Amino acid sequence: MKFASTTALATALALGAVAAMGVTPAVAKKADAAAAPKANYSDGFRKTAPALQEAITKKDYAAAKAALPAAQAAATTDDDKYAVATMQLQIAQGTNDSAGVSAAADAMLATGKAPAPLQIELYTVQAQNAFNNGKLDAADRAFTQVNTLKPNDPEVLISLAAVKSRENQSPAALQYVDQAIQAKKATGQPVDEDWYRRALSIAYDGKQPAGVIKYGQQLVDAYPRADIWRIALQTYRDTTTLDPQVDLDALRLMRATKSLAGERDYYEYANTALNKGFPGEAKAVIDQGMSSNMVDNKALATSKALAEIKAVAGPKIAADKADLPVSEKKARAAADGKQALLIGDAYMGYGQYAQAVELYKIALQKGGVDANLVNLHMGESLAQSGQGPAAATALATVTGPNQVLAQYWAIFATKGSAPAAAPAAPAAPAAQ
Structure with a gap:
């Protein structure tokens, strides 16, 4: 033993x-x-x-x-x-x-x-x-x-959290996890990844959406790997009712953090983007899935749903792109910023982030739009163009239903995303 x-x-x-x-x-x-x-x-x-x-x-x-x-x-x-x-x-x-x-x-x-x-x-x-x-x-x-x-020994506190969790006392368990995390930080040492994972799991199993958000954000802030981003964002999406627009922005973040995984993710993203009027983004997502081997050619060829999305989106792209300069001119001349927001979103969907940011600024100046949504999308565009500090500034102004997602995007803007961790080697059996 x-x-x-x-x-x-x-x-x-x-x-x-x-x-x-x-x-x-x-x-x-x-x-x-x-x-x-x-x-x-x-x-x-x-x-x-x-x-x-x-x-x-x-x-x-x-x-x-x-x-x-x-x-x-x-x-x-x-x-x-x-x-x-x-x-x-x-x-x-x-x-x-x-x-x-x-x-x-x-x-x-x-x-x-x-x-x-x-x-x-x-x-x-x-x-x-x-x-x-x-x-x-x-x-x-x-x-x-x-x-x-x-007292205040982080290892003892995390042990108590484990016991409370097994006793189905989620609030007490999370309280001890919080204390353990703070005590560990006070020592100047990094907090174990598994502690954040345990807290996220307790909150998820306990059906505590606020806890899922709190510990999901702490987890990606401390360990911003692609696999961690996936865990945090998927649990957030699973425990929070998101409207289609917010969910699309969550899927965009999964794409930015390279945490989309599997045919289902790419289909869901592409279908949502197409339904929101972004054919170029929908096709680009499917193409990216294929190039990353997450959606192979065989799957695309045999998946009626994926094939339909690509078939519908593809023919729309040329005309959609050609219309952008004309629509942009109208947006600049409009009395309010509604058209500028729409054209900014279209530019963002095509990865033209500089043009998108410019239109979002116009939308804010003209008014008549949801400033929180505009700043969220401006932050997304700035983050994806490598302008982290500017992105964080825009995202910090977001309140209301978009605030949580803006916080996730702000973490990406400042921390980015690292490759997923390699699978751990199988552990040796415990001695008996």
Whole structure:
């Protein structure tokens, strides 16, 4: 059996799986030393304990196990009981007996003789054993004791979050995750990706859209990879009712962050763009899917839906592009900015971001438009043309239903997107 430290236990909990663990040999030595000063040993225990201790010193665990019952029977004072429990711990560790380690930890704590630093280790053993055996109430109590003895320790807090999550106490779990994240940041160390993932999962499973947004944004801000962008944006779309325009802007962000994946994503994007009147964008999305091997030629050839979109969009593009200069001239002369917004969107759909930004500015100047939508699209265009600071400035002004998506776009404008992480190598089976 592989024994892990308190930190390793907390990390395992943060990942949602608890590995076998126990008190380290160093902890057993601390326990043995803590029992020695001014101990009140009974005469009976003084007579039986030496044989047990000698067997442990020689690592003759068979003899130690045989001598243990007599020493336990002779233990009458708290110091006797603490000392024999310490020796019970040494035997359990020496024989890789996890149940024995847990029993010894319980016995040591019951005496009230364990010093505070050792109590942390012992309560952690109790918590782990209870967690692994599905005794969540006991695990909760034990980790709460660890948190009391070692307050604001990020590893302990994330362990408590895991327990609360298993108890279906999502608000409490997220509160502990928040504390763990802040405590970890206070150490100057990066917060583990899995902590953000755990928080996002808790919020998602708990049907908490606000939590999904909060932790999704924290996750992509800390780890702006393509696969992470996909997780954050998909959970956002799954838990929030978006109108077609906002959803199109979310799909545009997935495209910008290279987090579209699979034929379904590309179809959904292309179909939405076509329905909104952007044939060039619809065709470009399908072409991009094919070139990135996310939608192969065979799929396009056999997918009636994809073929129909491309067949409808393709013939419209030439006339649509040719009409842009004429429409732009009319937009510049119009009394309000409605036409300028439409032409700006058309330019953005064709990837002509400089022209789009210019039209969005005109739309804002003329008025009569939803300024939040205009600034969102201006921010999108600026971000995709590599003007991060300007994009962030425009996106920061967005309020209302578009605000959350503007915040996601602002993260992309400042952080960009890295390639998806390579698949992790299979983990070695845990030692039993």
